Structures are given as C-alpha cells and as structure tokens.
C-alpha cells in the first residue's frame with residue numbers, strides 16, 4: 001500500500017443518470033461506451049468516425065467532431081470522461097483538462113494518468129468481482145477472474161450462504177433495534193456449528209430456525 005506505485009480504490013458504482021463522455025468512437029471507445037450505457041449511464045461519444053457497433057446504438061448520443069477543439073465548457077457538462085482516440089497526446093491533454101475540472105477521467109492509453117481503471121469484471125444479482133493488474137495485463141486479469149469464478153462454481157454452498165445470511169440480516173433487523181447487538185449476533189450465527197451444518201446439508205429452513213433460536217436466546 002505504501003509503495004510509490006499509483007494505487008486505486010475499488011468501488012462499485014451506480015451509473016444511473018451519470019453523464020459519461022467518451023472521446024474516440026473506435027474499438028476501445030465503442031466497447032467502453034456500450035458497457036457504461038448498458039449499466040445505466042447517459043453516454044455521449046465524440047469522434048471523427050464511429051464503429052459499426054456504435055452506429056447501431058440509438059441509446060448513445062454521437063457527435064461527429066474533431067475533439068482537439070473541445071474545451072472546459074464542453075467537458076464541464078460530464079461527470080466521467082474517457083479519452084479513447086488514437087491520438088495519445090490528445091488523450092493526455094483532454095484527460096488532464098478533465099481532471100483539472102474535478103471530473104473522473106479514464107485514459108485507456110495510459111493508466112497512470114487515469115483517475116480510475118476499468119477492471120475486468122463479473123457481476124450478477126448476488127456477487128460482483130472486479131480484477132485489475134494495475135494496467136499490467138488485461139489478459140492476466142482475465143485469468144485471475146476465471147480462477148475466482150471457477151472457485152465459486154466449485155463451492156455452490158457459498159452462493160446459498162449469501163442468500164441465507166441476507167435472510168438472517170432481514171430477520172435481525174425486524175427483531176432487534178440496536179445495530180451493535182445485531183452485528184454481534186450476525187457473527188455469532190455465522191460461526192454457529194449447528195447453523196453451519198444445516199447450510200452444508202442445504203437445509204435452509206432448519207438453518208433459519210437455528211438463527212431464530214440464537215436471536216431469541218440472546219439477552220438483549
């Protein structure tokens with residue numbers, strides 16, 4: 001953590017109503033524009049030309065323009081800026097201008113200039129996993145992600161336990177007002193041997209009954 005290398009704080013963002021500007025509508029810009037749009041952002045792409053993928057997306061705003069004329073007033077309208085043209089010095093200049101306006105900027109041609117990295121990721125209703133090798137190799141990030149997903153697939157108990165622990169949390173919230181007591185009980189239930197053994201047998205009803213027993217038996 002304390003080395004000289006640039007470090008990035010991982011977060012999972014809700015992109016609803018977030019305004020994203022992608023500069024450059026080629027292979028990299030199109031992929032990022034589509035991904036951000038698919039996750040709910042309002043996406044505008046400024047480019048000299050647009051990939052076929054982008055041309056077919058009528059949910060993404062396209063502006064045909066030489067991005068070298070873009071200035072503060074235009075960039076100010078967006079929350080996130082992605083600089084993906086084939087002109088590296090233009091990418092650097094616009095990303096730097098964006099950051100000076102306190103915008104988050106991603107420069108896929110130079111992670112060191114980026115305020116955030118777009119990781120290799122997987123997410124569904126229960127689990128989100130994002131991997132980066134700090135820009136060293138997206139191929140190796142994919143290898144790591146595949147290993148993590150394989151480990152999850154080989155241990156279906158974990159997915160079951162996520163659902164049960166979520167139900168336990170709801171039960172605790174309905175029965176106990178004090179969050180610190182809830183927190184302690186949540187951990188007590190999680191490490192309880194009987195609770196664990198019901199989960200191992202896939203017996204959710206009994207696991208929930210055991211959780212209730214622990215909650216009712218606690219002195220609060």
Ligand SMILES: C[C@@]1(CC(=O)O)C2=NC(=C\c3[nH]c(c(CCC(=O)O)c3CC(=O)O)Cc3[nH]c(c(CC(=O)O)c3CCC(=O)O)/C=C3\N/C(=C\2)[C@@H](CCC(=O)O)[C@]3(C)CC(=O)O)/[C@H]1CCC(=O)O
Nearest residue numbers: 031108109111117118119120132133134135136137138141
């Ligand atoms: C997730 C994904 C997002 C996306 O692009 O949407 C992504 N790269 C993807 C694909 C991909 N990337 C590259 C190839 C060509 C083959 C190869 O060489 O691998 C392909 C394949 C393809 O395009 O299909 C090469 C490459 N990548 C970067 C550079 C620049 C440099 O290293 O300087 C170069 C050299 C470019 C050049 O030649 O100039 C940099 C970045 N790429 C990142 C993310 C970030 C780091 C993530 C990490 O730490 O792992 C970071 C730092 C940018 C950032 O900050 O966002 C997407 C996942 C696809 C999947 O699922 O597999």
Ligand SMILES: NC(=O)c1ccc[n+]([C@@H]2O[C@H](COP(=O)([O-])OP(=O)(O)OC[C@H]3O[C@@H](n4cnc5c(N)ncnc54)[C@H](O)[C@@H]3O)[C@@H](O)[C@H]2O)c1
Nearest residue numbers: 024025026027028029047048049066067084085086108109
């Ligand atoms: N991060 C990654 O994963 C990754 C992967 C491959 C390539 N890259 C880098 O990303 C950059 C883009 O790669 P690509 O494969 O998408 O290239 P590309 O040639 O497919 O697309 C470049 C786009 O930039 C636009 N453009 C160029 N100059 C412009 C200007 N002045 N104003 C507006 N638009 C302009 C072009 O019209 C084109 O649509 C390259 O610098 C490449 O090295 C990054």
